[in-house]
Amino acid sequence: MLEVRNLHSFYGDAHVLHGVSLEVNSGEVVALLGRNGMGKTTLIRSIMRLAQPQVREGSLLWNGEELMHLTPHEVASRRIGLVPQGRRLFPSLSVVEHLTMLKPASAKHGWTVSRVLDMFPRLAERKNHRGNQLSGGERQMLAVGRALMIDPELILMDEPSEGLAPVMVQHLETIIADLGRTGLAILLVEQNLYSALAVANRFYVLETGKVVHAATAAEIKENQASLLRFLGVH
Ligand SMILES: Nc1ncnc2c1ncn2[C@@H]1O[C@H](COP(=O)(O)OP(=O)(O)OP(=O)(O)O)[C@@H](O)[C@H]1O
Numbered sequence: 061m062l063e064v065r066n067l068h069s070f071y072g073d074a075h076v077l078h079g080v081s082l083e084v085n086s087g088e089v090v091a092l093l094g095r096n097g098m099g100k101t102t103l104i105r106s107i108m109r110l111a112q113p114q115v116r117e118g119s120l121l122w123n124g125e126e127l128m129h130l131t132p133h134e135v136a137s138r139r140i141g142l143v144p145q146g147r148r149l150f151p152s153l154s155v156v157e158h159l160t161m162l163k164p165a166s167a168k169h170g171w172t173v174s175r176v177l178d179m180f181p182r183l184a185e186r187k188n189h190r191g192n193q194l195s196g197g198e199r200q201m202l203a204v205g206r207a208l209m210i211d212p213e214l215i216l217m218d219e220p221s222e223g224l225a226p227v228m229v230q231h232l233e234t235i236i237a238d239l240g241r242t243g244l245a246i247l248l249v250e251q252n253l254y255s256a257l258a259v260a261n262r263f264y265v266l267e268t269g270k271v272v273h274a275a276t277a278a279e280i281k282e283n284q285a286s287l288l289r290f291l292g293v294h
C-alpha cells in the first residue's frame with residue numbers, strides 16, 4: 061500500500077537519504093529503527109511531502125498513486141496521518157480544539173472526538189485543558205488522537221515514546237497494538253528497541269540514510285543478535 065522506492069532526500073547540499081526503499085502494507089505495524097541522526101525523521105518528512113527535506117529522486121506510491129507531487133495537505137487527505145517527533149501541539153489550543161481543527165474528507169472509519177476521548181480517558185478528563193497544561197504522556201495521546209481525526213489508513217509515528225515515563229510507554233504500546241489490530245497501518249519510528257519489538261510485525265534499520273537491514277518479527281525472534289548488531293547494541 062505504501063511503497064517507497066529509491067528515495068534521495070537533501071537539506072540544501074546535504075545528501076541525507078541515499079536511495080531508501082521500504083513498504084508498509086495494510087494493517088501492518090512496521091518499525092523504523094536507527095540511531096540518532098540516521099535519517100528517520102527525514103524519511104517521515106519526505107513521505108509527508110513537507111517543504112524540507114527536498115526529495116530529488118525516487119518514488120512514493122500510495123495505493124498506486126504517486127505522492128511526490130502533492131502538498132502535505134493533499135497527502136493527509138489521502139488518509140496518511142502524522143504524529144510528528146516532539147508532538148507539535150499548540151500551547152493555547154484545548155484538547156478538543158486540537159481534535160477538531162483538521163476535517164477528514166469523509167469519516168470512513170468513524171473516528172470522532174468522542175471515540176478518540178473514549179480511547180484516551182485521560183484526555184477526556186482534560187478536554188478543555190490547553191496544550192501547555194498537559195503532561196508529556198497526555199500530549200503524546202493528543203498527538204495520536206489528532207492524527208486519528210483525519211481518518212487515516214496509515215499513520216507515521218515519529219518516536220512517540222521519546223521522553224515518556226515507562227508506564228506511559230507501555231500504555232502507548234497497547235494503543236499502537238490495538239490500532240494495528242483495527243487494520244490501520246503504522247510506520248513507527250523508534251529508538252526504544254523493546255517498544256518496537258513489543259508491537260511491530262516487521263523492522264527496518266536505517267543507517268546514514270540507507271536501509272541496512274530488514275526483518276520480520278518471526279525472524280527476529282529466531283535471531284535477535286543480528287538486529288542488535290545492525291543497531292550497534294552489544
Ligand atoms: N533541517 C535540517 N537541515 C539540515 N540538516 C538536517 C536538518 N534536519 C536534519 N538534518 C540532518 O540530517 C541527518 C538526519 O537527521 P534526522 O533528523 O532525519 O535523523 P533521525 O534519525 O530522525 O534522528 P533522531 O533519532 O535524533 O530524531 C542528520 O545528519 C541531521 O543533522
Ligand SMILES: [Mg+2]
Pocket residue numbers: 100101102145218
Ligand atoms: Mg528524528
